[in-house]
Amino acid sequence: MQTATPEASEDTAPTAHPGALQLRRAERSVESRLCCLLDEWSEAALQATAVTSLEALPLHAPATIAALKLSDREATWLRAVGLTEGCLVTVLRKAPLSGPLHVRVDQHTELAIDRELALHVEVTPAAGAAS
């Protein structure tokens, strides 16, 4: 986060005491570091909240599959059918009575996937996706 401070004009002010000037510089340095830390923290926090399950993904919001948190057998099966890490997925609709999800994978494949299974498919919403 960048803060616009009139640094040059203050530093060059003729009336300022040298000790006070040093103190002000130190303050600004601390302030700037804090801002950087705040930036890093909020970005990390944003990323942490961005990873969600396929089941929780809003309709028509594209996302990338981050991980398949399933047993080896189930994960192998999903990969074989076409759901692999790195694929772009979009939930097109949800079946009634908490039924399966209708999902588009990349451009050409569409799958129906059990909602319980979709809970264990971690996705990262694509940048600019509708929330």
Add this chain to the structure above:
Amino acid sequence: MSETAIVTLVGRPNAGKSSLFNAVTGSHAKVGNFPGVTVDVLEAQVTVSEHETLRFVDLPGVYTIEGEADPESDEGHARRFLDDLSKHQTPAVITQVLDCTQLALGLRLTLELRRRGLPLVVLATQHDALVAQGFELDAAALGEALGVRVVATSARDANVKARVLEATSEAARLKTAPPSGALDVTAIANRVLRPRVDAKQAFARVRARTERLDGVLLHPLLGPVIFLALMTALFAAVFFIAEPVTGLIDVFNQALAARIEALLGTGLLSSLLVDGVLGGAGTVLAFLPQIVILTVALELIDASGYLARGTFLVDRLLRFAGLGGRSFVPLLSAHACAVPAISASRIIRDPGQRLRTILVLPLMTCSARIPTFGLLIATFFAARSVWFRGGLFVALYFSGLGLGLIASLVLGRTVKRTSQPRPLVLEMPPYRVPQLSVVARVGWRAATRFVRDVGSVILVASVVLWALLTVPGPTAGTPPPDATPRVVAMHNSLAASVGRLLEPVTAPTGFDWRLNVGLIGSVGARELMVGTMGVIFGIEDAGDDSAPLAERLREAKRADGATAYSAATALALMAFFVIACQCMSTLAAVRRETRSWRWPIFLFAYTYGAAWILSVVVFQVARAAGL
């Protein structure tokens, strides 16, 4: 003449394998007999030249041939077949049928097949669909990247057969194993798919069409209504359209029976042919139209892409009973007849779920139970109001479905092979116009398979039942004074002796030896109950008019002079009919679909056991209630 090479077609489901197999082999396909493979694998010999023939084998659709797989699943069968192929000395070629509209996905299977070390040819099908989407496949570039021959085609191409034969024949001759290294399939797919000038618009057009159809067919409210309407129409077709054809088969059987009796008289041989062969196996042939109609309709629904949509809509509804969306169609059609419904269970890919569905299908209330329900309600509840009788009939009808779902839950917890099914992951294929020649062949194969069953298992069972009801047993009976020779024969028959022997077992259900004979007579088919009871009570045409039989049943006495049957007996007998699998055609169908005697025997044992328990409970409770 050189040795015949085996050309094995492998591909993902919906890749267009059946259409291609059909186009190459014509009408010569038959179900092959391969050790350890218990699903239908079609094979056909195709002449390439005077000196060369190829044996084409069509494996079930698979997503992968590596990693863990249930041995009974399509993947398990395909893997076993390919393992055997690698061990044998017979020249072999693996031919992957790859849907080029889903190239990257199909190429993952290609990498697995390359690792098998057998000559490989890739047939990139659906090229016409790819062009409609605005792309073209550079087959030469793909072939170069994979190190195998690639043929871009579609099953509707006029020269598809020649091109496939040329490529597979060359691979069989050269016997070159493909390279097996890792490749980036997505990068290859992006490189070899060339966009046409109008690619963007074409793709948008194709997608918009699918989205429009899905918007209606998968609509949260409209979707289930359309699905139910379609299924009801299918049910009606099985139930009503088949009836005239079934009637014709009956007329033919009767004419044949009359001719046999005219030629041979009314002796034992004539009885064997008329009552045993025609009355048993011949009657079962009447199921043929239902089986063909249901098989053809399901093939049309599946090939058009709608079956996956229907599964999507109702999967959740059946999950609670351990079944899935694909069980819906067999469950519904079993209300017309379990025999075609058991064949229809082939659409269920999960082997555990399929077995569980097969084992509960015979509990659905089929049309054959209705004459017995009708007779017993008319006989023992005639004094009750129409509402009571109607309500009882409806309760009986739906108790089959309820008990079936309970049985499914119990089977899932007790029979390991039917344990909790795999969660649904199902490809939603694009909508396509089914190829009528493929659909017709599927219908034809279903018909021939059924006729073969009728000529073997069902014929033997019919003759055994005839012998039980005709051959004299060790204990002579006391037929009514005005009895015809047929009535006398049944009273003195082996079945009558067995019926008397079973009395201590059936006493808690309220059944005496005469009802036991009726139950033995209806082991082959439920609808024979009324006719058999008619003969026992000295009325030979009870099937046509049941009123005289109803009167005899009401007036029937025990040896001690007490009234033999009451409303409690009728309720117990109806409870027995709701559960017991009294249908040899069903048992033969289960034998055919599971390729084992174990499951029809299990089905027979569990349904008869449960039927006895329920009958005891119903009889005792009803009697205690004063009925």
